[in-house]
Amino acid sequence: MKLLYITNARIPTEKAHGIQIMKMCEAFQQAGLFVELLVPFRVQSSRMKEVKKTLWDYYDVDTPFHIRHIPALDFIPLEAILPQKIVLGLYYIQSLLFSLFALFFTWRERDAFYYSRDLQTLFLLCLTKHLHRKAIFYEAHELHGIGEATGVFSSLSHRIMSVILDRVDGMIAITKQLQAGYNKRGIDEGDILVAPDGISAKRLSVSPDKAAARQRLQIPLDRKIVCYTGHLFRWKGVYTLADSAAYLPENWEIYIVGGMESDVAALQRYLGESGVRNVVITGYMPYNAVSSYLSAADVLVLPNSQKARISREYTSPLKLFEYMAAQRPIVASNLPSIREVLCHQQNAWLVNPDDPQALADGMITVMNNVQKAEHLVNNAFQDVRAYTWERRAQQICEFFARRMK
Structure with a gap:
């Protein structure tokens, strides 16, 4: 069976989430799934441009898997010159456009299912679930849409989260505290697997x-x-x-x-x-x-x-x-x-x-x-x-x- 891991992340990256994503894709491949990681074309630093040439060595991956780069806008370079609220709005737009392209490229896949840790991607996948008819799994690293923040983006996040929680086939939470938070949101314990991060x-x-x-x-x-x-x-x-x-x-x-x-x-x-x-x-x-x-x-x-x-x-x-x-x-x-x-x-x-x-x-x-x-x-x-x-x-x-x- 094919696992379609969609994430709006810059790969390679200096940040730890890149390690987690790459090592989990390798481990899923070793477990018998056919893995395809879908990531956006993003602006790379000169350091990461060099890393891209030796990606498997950089992440110490012995079992390679397929990586597909999806066309996407990149507003990250504007962070230094635009107000934070505008950058956040542009990020939502970029995320949804990337997710739309990723959905387009995987629409006809059969014997496959989706896996993601990104709200905007999951939102689009869940909205169109009745059309693509694939299972969707959410790996949760934060407690979204529970009301800690205020303002328009908090309200939007809450609505997005409601759609996701109603339609995903299962959740993977990295801590028990996260599981408890989503339990309070109405998700049954059996719908959430607690799986902390790890090491090779x-x-x-x-x-x-x-x-x-x-x-x-x-x-x-x-x-x-x-x-x-x-x-x-x-x-x-x-x-x-x-x-x-x-x-x-x-x-x-x-x-x-x-x-x-x-x-x-x-x-x-x-x-x-x-x-x-x-x-x-x-x-x-x-x-x-x-x-x-x-x-x-x-x-x-x-x-x-x-x-x-x-x-x-x-x-x-x-x-x-x-x-x-x-x-x-x-x-x-x-x-x-x-x-x-x-x-x-x-x-x-x-x-x-x-x-x-x-x-x-x-x-x-x-x-x-x-x-x-x-x-x-x-x-x-x-x-x-x-x-x-x-x-x-x-x-x-x-x-x-x-x-x-």
């Missing part, structure tokens, strides 16, 4: 070598290294991590690996103004280069903020599973979304969110207790085996079969 199974067979990684990255062996990987959005807690540096011993360094140029510049300004010197920001790193920093680290941190709902309840961070596989102790924020995978003193050390001193104390605690750190590392490494892309795809395929009987 082959990454679990790699033994991290700290000395080799530090030599490769030119990091002295006598330094204690704290590592964070990913984007530098406020809700990720990187500013709390930066502030925690003031509470760490002198021979400790924090490595912040990743981030878009504008976010890196903003964080560097913040560090300069606060006088923090033991923080290193690498900027963007390719997906396959990040593992060296994880291997070089003594402690891995996930300092998510409780101030944003996406952070408290809805996120299933890819870095979390990479951390668990890296066989290093994890210090993370004590939040409902994080507790769905991590358990305090079992496979991680959880601390109060948005508290720099608590974060630093947690890092020092696991570093000063070798036996405790080994206990956390061993349990996390065993637990992460349940969160592979391959296993996730198999669970979702079983859900497809139940829902399409």
Whole structure:
């Protein structure tokens, strides 16, 4: 059977959703489905233009699948010069036009079904379901149309969501908190599969070598290294991590690996103004280069903020599973979304969110207790085996079969 994965995403991209999309398409293909990923032609940065030439290597994909680029308008370059409301309106237009083209190109497909994580795409697919007669599945990463926001776009989102929830054949939610939110919206538990994000199974067979990684990255062996990987959005807690540096011993360094140029510049300004010197920001790193920093680290941190709902309840961070596989102790924020995978003193050390001193104390605690750190590392490494892309795809395929009987 053919899975038509439609997403209005720039592929390749520096962002984590690109990894998730590509790895799930690979896993679905390995599970026995014929996968076609439909994405728009979008403006690419010079860096990503080079990546496009080696797409499978960049995303570490061993089982290729078909990718079709769909004609689409691209208003992203206008973000810097137009008001946000106008850009948002243009985005809705672009999304619907892309979805219309994607529907046109797949209309006559037989023995196929749709899969998407994009509201506008799902809305159009659901509106025309009586014509194309294909099953539709929604992978939910946020709680849309439930009334947190106000204004015309909130109202529009609510109406779009109503159509989608009435007509999709099933939902895949990345957290239990998301499932609960949609249950309150009237969706039965049986209509939603909870499937957190994951990691490639082959990454679990790699033994991290700290000395080799530090030599490769030119990091002295006598330094204690704290590592964070990913984007530098406020809700990720990187500013709390930066502030925690003031509470760490002198021979400790924090490595912040990743981030878009504008976010890196903003964080560097913040560090300069606060006088923090033991923080290193690498900027963007390719997906396959990040593992060296994880291997070089003594402690891995996930300092998510409780101030944003996406952070408290809805996120299933890819870095979390990479951390668990890296066989290093994890210090993370004590939040409902994080507790769905991590358990305090079992496979991680959880601390109060948005508290720099608590974060630093947690890092020092696991570093000063070798036996405790080994206990956390061993349990996390065993637990992460349940969160592979391959296993996730198999669970979702079983859900497809139940829902399409």
